[in-house]
Amino acid sequence: MAEETGQEKSEEPTEKRLREAREKGDIPRSRELSATVLLLAAAASALLFGGQVAGSMINIMVESFSLDRQDIFDPARMFTHLGEALFEGFLSLWGFYLLTLLAALLSPIALGGWNFSGQALLPKGSRINPLSGLKRMFSLKALIELLKGLAKFLLVGAFAVMVLWLDRPDLVALAKEAVEPAIAHALQILGWSFLVMSLSLIIISLIDVPFQLYDYNKKLKMTLQEVKDEMKNTEGKPEVKGRIRQLQREIAQRKMMTEVPEADVVITNPTHYAVALKYDQQGGGAPRVVAKGADFVALKIREVAEDHDVPLLSAPPLARALFHAAEIGDEIPAGLYQSVAQVLAYVFQLKRHKQHLEDAPEPLRDGDLEIPEEYRREAEE
Secondary structure (H helix, E strand, C coil): CHHHHCCCCCECCCHHHHHHHHHCCCCCCCHHHHHHHHHHHHHHHHHHHHHHHHHHHHHHHHHHHCCCHHHHHCCHHHHHHHHHHHHHHHHHCHHHHHHHHHHHHHHHHHCCCCCCCCHHHCCCHHHCCHHHHHHHHCCHHHHHHHHHHHHHHHHHHHHHHHHHHHCHHHHHHHHHCCHHHHHHHHHHHHHHHHHHHHHCHHHHHHHHHHHHHHHHHHHHCECHHHHHHHHHHHHCCHHHHHHHHHHHHHHHHHHHHCCHHHCCEEEECCCCEEEEEECCCCCCCCCEEEEEEECHHHHHHHHHHHHCCCCEEECHHHHHHHHHHCCCCCECCHHHHHHHHHHHHHHHHHHHHHCCCCCCCCCCCHHHCCCCHHHHHHHHC
16 A cells, blocks of 8 residues: 555554454564574483483393394294384483474464464465565565575584584594493583584574564554554544534433433523532432533523423522532532532522422522632633
8 A cells, every 4th residue: 555655654553453463373473583492492402311312222222132032033023122112212202302392382482472363374376376476586585584594504504613623522532432421422412512503593593583573563564544544444434423422412411301300400600501400318418410511501401490390590600610510420529518508408498488388588699609719710711
């Protein structure tokens, strides 16, 4: 896509891009690291279990070349000796097998982690396309692999020459030793030589691992347009999101309006704000905000309240404070307890007056309600 749009892939890959790459089996891998770990494990196994292997080899040779009369005249005994020799040889090599098996399983996941993808197993025509193959053969990556192979050959060759040069006295001394110690000594020389030559590959791995990470990141980099398109596909188009938010607001407002008829009072600004409060005398908690709104929503709250004979009280400072300090369903803030208590007491007295149970209360004025300064400032901001 970068070639089609002319944009440069300058943006880091997103989490979605990385996740999709892993699902396709595309993760950073270093064959040099895997080979180095495997060879080091094999060298360590040779050093750890070399004596055991030498002893088993000696026993196998002794038993194989020590034939009695019964072995000579019974051809079936040959297969018996062969089976015993193979079994003993296998037992002597169990440590070598175990360490190399663990290295073969764990080394690939050292870079990129464990990953299994069924998509990577699917056949692809590009893999058998001769043109694609030629393109890979003459690509920059192929050139780097060629240089890496030459570097490995030269480096390991140099280490091998150095090891052979340093081990000359021991190699010459093998000819003067008896068979059994010579075998053990030869295995020891072989193990240390193998380990030193394997250590040389660490240098290649230290170069290859950062390169593989860089190449993988570069391959997954995105253009700015790709990042924008992904955000649109992930989060949705702005028009759709706006419509969803509008529908959500409408649903919330309809649900909120069903709570207004149950309110004890609606405090207004009188035109810009409206806050409906309900007090559950049996619950023992503070009054709750069951509905609130500004402008058109405030007008609808007042209309619903009038239709259901819910008292309306104009108290602009308190309405603004409640609107900004409490959300729908929340209890009113502790700083507004006193003012709301005065309003509710006034409303309850009005109800009792309408029922001819007591005299009409004195009108409640804004000056009678004390609004803490912090709530006034919050409403103004």
